[in-house]
Amino acid sequence: MSLPSMIIKLTLGLLWCIIHLAISLLSLCSHLIFNLECSLISSGLLWKYRNLQLGRLKYLAIVVDSREAKNTVKINQLLYWLKTLGVKYVCLYDIDGVLKKLFEPGMNGSRDNNPGDYLDVSANIKALDCCQKQMTIECISGSDGKEGIAKAANLLCSSYLNGDSYTQENVKSEENVKNEPVFTETDMASALKSIGCAGPEPDLLLVYGPARCHLGFPTWRLRYTEIM
The missing domain is CATH 1.20.5 (Single alpha-helices involved in coiled-coils or other helix-helix interfaces)
Structure with a gap:
């Protein structure tokens, strides 16, 4: 060289x-x-x-990775921090439903009326939601997304086949062409509400996870939501 x-x-x-x-x-x-x-x-x-000017923040949604959702101490600290900031409505989401399993026993109460058997975070959430009435907490999971949209589609299909008025009005007919159902956004919203999967649209969505996406959060509730 x-x-x-x-x-x-x-x-x-x-x-x-x-x-x-x-x-x-x-x-x-x-x-x-x-x-x-x-x-x-x-x-x-x-x-x-x-x-912080939180007057315009009516609904806050938080997406947490399912592995991080098992850290109940951090979740509890986050919720109390949000309470001190004055946030009134919080929607917690993880795709595997870990948060649902942790929080729902404490929010709904136990069958033997002994909430002390549950995790501390569940008891704290129960105190926040049921006693102080300062913050409303909603827990959803991936099943509320995939299963919810599937149930809504089945409801719309059965309603159309049964000849319900709100679906029959939206049937598009053309000459020599087979009639095809046309479902509007209003129809889908009504179906989701009927099966209990509708909910308020959050003003802000905070994502804590390895991927920069909403991790399966119900998309019909994110029409005008800012994602961070």
Whole structure:
């Protein structure tokens, strides 16, 4: 290998190392700045985060990864933090229904009237929702999405076959063409409400998970929702 080739190779290698080091330093600085800002916000040192304007936030939805949902301590801390902020309605979601299993016994009460047998987080949620009446909590899972839309579709189909008025009015007919049912958004909303899968649309959806998506949260409740 000639000397110029070696010089070029060493130069390119050194340049790659410098670029890699610069990117790593920028990433580290960004991570440190983010953690510092979070610490300052939590401690209340940043004035602009002391008085949050939550008047327009009527419904808040939180999507949690099912593995993280098992950490009841963090979930409990999150809910109490939201309560102190003045949030009135919270919808908790995880795809496997872990939150449902944890919270529903404490919210509905036990058969033997001994709620102490349940997890502390369930008892705390019961106190929040049933006693203080300061925050309403809804727990849903992936079954409310897939099974809900399937049940709504079956209801619309059976209603159309049975000749119900609200579906027959939306049948599109053309000459020499077989009649095809046309279901509107209103029809679907009515069907979802009939099977108990309808609910208020959250103003804000917070996602805590490995993927940047809503993880199966019912999409018909996200028409005008901001996702973070």
